[in-house]
Amino acid sequence: MRFEKSWIIVRKEFSEFRKNKYILYSLFLMPILMAVVLPTVYLVPISTFATPPANHPLDLGISIVQELQGSNLSNGTAENIRFFNTNLDNMIVYKCEFFNCSIVNSVVRDSNLTSSTITNSVVEHSNLRFSATTDSSTPGSLFLGSQSESEKYLVLIIDSLLMFFVLIPAIIPTVIASYSFVGEKLNKSLEPLLATPTSDTELLMGKTLAIFIPSVLVTWISLLPAVIIVDLVTYPILGYYILPNMIWIIGVFFVAPLFCILSVLVNVIISARVSDVRTSQQIGSIVVLPAIAFFIVALAGIVVLNEVYMLLFGTAILAIDLVVFYVALRVFQREEILVKWK
Amino acid sequence: MIETQHLGRVFDGTVAVEDVSFSIKDGEAFAFLGPNGAGKTTTVRMLCCLIGATTGTGFIDGLDIREKSNHIKIRSMIGLLPENPGMYESLSAHRNLDFYARLYGVPESEREARISEMLKRLGIYERRNDAVGKFSKGMKQKIAIARALMHEPSYIFLDEPTAALDPEAALTVRNFLMELKKEGRTIFLNTHNLDEAQRVCDRIGVLKTRLLATGTPDELSSRFFGKSTVVGLKETNPDYLLALRQLPGVLDAKIGDKCILISVADPASQNPSIISTLVAKGAQIEYVQEVKHGLEDIYLKLMGDSK
Incomplete structure (x- = not known):
């Protein structure tokens, strides 16, 4: 396969897209709707009526002077130290930070504890994030990692907004592909194109890339305003910036492009059977159904929307892409196009 | 090629x-x-x-x-x-x-x-x-x-x-x-x-x-219609046909409207003897013309034959 031939087709397609107002509308309006309007509409009412936050992290004014990694400390005091993977026993600690540490029989004050376990200790006026306590007291401290039911619900809604970022690169290709393939068919410009010294794969690759590149770029670009809106709206409730997180990164940078490819290829197959741009768009829209189904299942609590499921979902789409690519290659052959495309 | x-x-x-x-x-x-x-x-x-x-x-x-x-x-x-x-x-x-x-x-x-x-x-x-x-x-x-x-x-x-x-x-x-x-x-x-x-x-x-x-169009015309010469006459006479049909190279001759249509193998070589025969028989010749069949005739004949 000669990539330069495909790239010539990509550039020609871009020239045509720039002249097509429907394609331009879909490239600009769809992201604005999905990445700006809908997150705002979903989240603003929740933040407006939510209880004012009581769980801002405490401003502790910690000034770290030393870092310790993987040691065992006992029977002493510590101040202004950042501990990683450290076991502390029978210690008095003041203005320190803990990451993945174990604290036993100790007194901790004015400190930040992240992903640590506290046993039989007193933790006073500190921030505890994703940390667990056993037989301990925590006067004046905040548990930031744990979520109330309403916070859990809010996080679920935020994660479900990811669906729109999978839908953007799935819907835009239905519009572009309908003009790219069906439009070319209606215009009867396929025959001279097929008469050029290019292979079927080069032509399909060129057409596919021309649709894939703007669809995915627009999706990625629209991630920024969406993250800003979500974080601005939800920070007062959650007390931390929830986006970007790993689920969204996997969704936007792994699942969304795969969905885009699926959408393009499905539209190639549909284009072979229809001779009207609108019909092609309507039938092509069915490609969004697996994404919607997945997120409905997640919202219903049947599966937990986490990194593992997102990766599995992406892998499933990848497998479908490969099958559909094979079918599209068979459909996108000169003979098929000239003889059977109606 | x-x-x-x-x-x-x-x-x-x-x-x-x-x-x-x-x-x-x-x-x-x-x-x-x-x-x-x-x-x-x-x-x-x-x-x-x-x-x-x-x-x-x-x-x-x-x-x-x-x-x-x-x-x-x-x-x-x-x-x-x-x-x-x-x-x-x-x-x-x-x-x-x-x-x-x-x-x-x-x-x-x-x-x-x-x-x-x-x-x-x-x-x-x-x-x-x-x-x-x-x-x-x-x-x-x-x-x-x-x-x-x-x-x-x-x-x-x-x-x-x-x-x-x-x-x-x-x-x-x-x-x-x-x-x-x-x-x-x-x-x-x-x-x-x-x-x-x-x-x-x-x-x-x-x-x-x-x-x-x-x-070529000429080849096709010859192949499907043969070659012929049309001789325009002031008056036609059946005796002309008998004389013409005896000439070597003349395949057929028919009387038309103040003319005779003569199928020949090679008009260029046959036309002089056709003219002299007719003149000898007292015919008054007005014109002599080689008949050429156009592509339309050829096409329609082929289409008709193929039905």
């Missing part, structure tokens, strides 16, 4: 082309005549490696069209003007040609000059930056021809190049085809237009699923 050997194509049980064999020499202009659905476009598509043949094969410059590995090479040697111009209507004439020049691999150093030259030659250079969608059918057809010639192909296939054009635009296109012929390019023309075929092409093929006949 373009050659086919027993070429055939069947679509879902329907025979579109059957057992078609012909050859076209380099630099020759060949016209395929036939009614709609005769298989002309299918034959061109097979030769351009756009669709496969069900039976037989074809060769372009010695390359077998059945071999998939030859397809890209064959397509780089041919220029195809399909039945519909199929331009990218939102793009300018220049951008359309530039796209195809790139796809055909025209070197960057020559691309711009070639596009300009082609546009000037076809008289549309001034409108090179206008969107093709704003052009008339004739102008679109000119650009489509330019597109087929961007890579200076040796073999040019034209499928109904003047169909749906007004007479002026058709004339421009036809004149351009004559120029291409003078340049020594091999031209394969599908057409309904008998006059166009006769003007542009050296040889004709008449197709109706099967190839009914090939040859």
Whole structure:
């Protein structure tokens, strides 16, 4: 396969897209709707009526002077130290930070504890994030990692907004592909194109890339305003910036492009059977159904929307892409196009 | 050289082309005549490696069209003007040609000059930056021809190049085809237009699923109508027929309206003896003319015979 031939087709397609107002509308309006309007509409009412936050992290004014990694400390005091993977026993600690540490029989004050376990200790006026306590007291401290039911619900809604970022690169290709393939068919410009010294794969690759590149770029670009809106709206409730997180990164940078490819290829197959741009768009829209189904299942609590499921979902789409690519290659052959495309 | 050997194509049980064999020499202009659905476009598509043949094969410059590995090479040697111009209507004439020049691999150093030259030659250079969608059918057809010639192909296939054009635009296109012929390019023309075929092409093929006949118009006329001379007379007389039928080389003679129609093997050599025989019999001759049958007569006869 000669990539330069495909790239010539990509550039020609871009020239045509720039002249097509429907394609331009879909490239600009769809992201604005999905990445700006809908997150705002979903989240603003929740933040407006939510209880004012009581769980801002405490401003502790910690000034770290030393870092310790993987040691065992006992029977002493510590101040202004950042501990990683450290076991502390029978210690008095003041203005320190803990990451993945174990604290036993100790007194901790004015400190930040992240992903640590506290046993039989007193933790006073500190921030505890994703940390667990056993037989301990925590006067004046905040548990930031744990979520109330309403916070859990809010996080679920935020994660479900990811669906729109999978839908953007799935819907835009239905519009572009309908003009790219069906439009070319209606215009009867396929025959001279097929008469050029290019292979079927080069032509399909060129057409596919021309649709894939703007669809995915627009999706990625629209991630920024969406993250800003979500974080601005939800920070007062959650007390931390929830986006970007790993689920969204996997969704936007792994699942969304795969969905885009699926959408393009499905539209190639549909284009072979229809001779009207609108019909092609309507039938092509069915490609969004697996994404919607997945997120409905997640919202219903049947599966937990986490990194593992997102990766599995992406892998499933990848497998479908490969099958559909094979079918599209068979459909996108000169003979098929000239003889059977109606 | 373009050659086919027993070429055939069947679509879902329907025979579109059957057992078609012909050859076209380099630099020759060949016209395929036939009614709609005769298989002309299918034959061109097979030769351009756009669709496969069900039976037989074809060769372009010695390359077998059945071999998939030859397809890209064959397509780089041919220029195809399909039945519909199929331009990218939102793009300018220049951008359309530039796209195809790139796809055909025209070197960057020559691309711009070639596009300009082609546009000037076809008289549309001034409108090179206008969107093709704003052009008339004739102008679109000119650009489509330019597109087929961007890579200076040796073999040019034209499928109904003047169909749906007004007479002026058709004339421009036809004149351009004559120029291409003078340049020594091999031209394969599908057409309904008998006059166009006769003007542009050296040889004709008449197709109706099967190839009914090939040859120059004169050859076809002789083959299907024989050669004949018509002698105009002041008065006709049956005795003239008896005398003429005895002459060597005269195949038949019939009396018409103040004329005699004489079928002969070779009018040029027979006409003097025909005239002297008639004069000897006292006939008053008004004119002598060799009868030529046009392509229309040939075409209609072949179509009638094939029913």
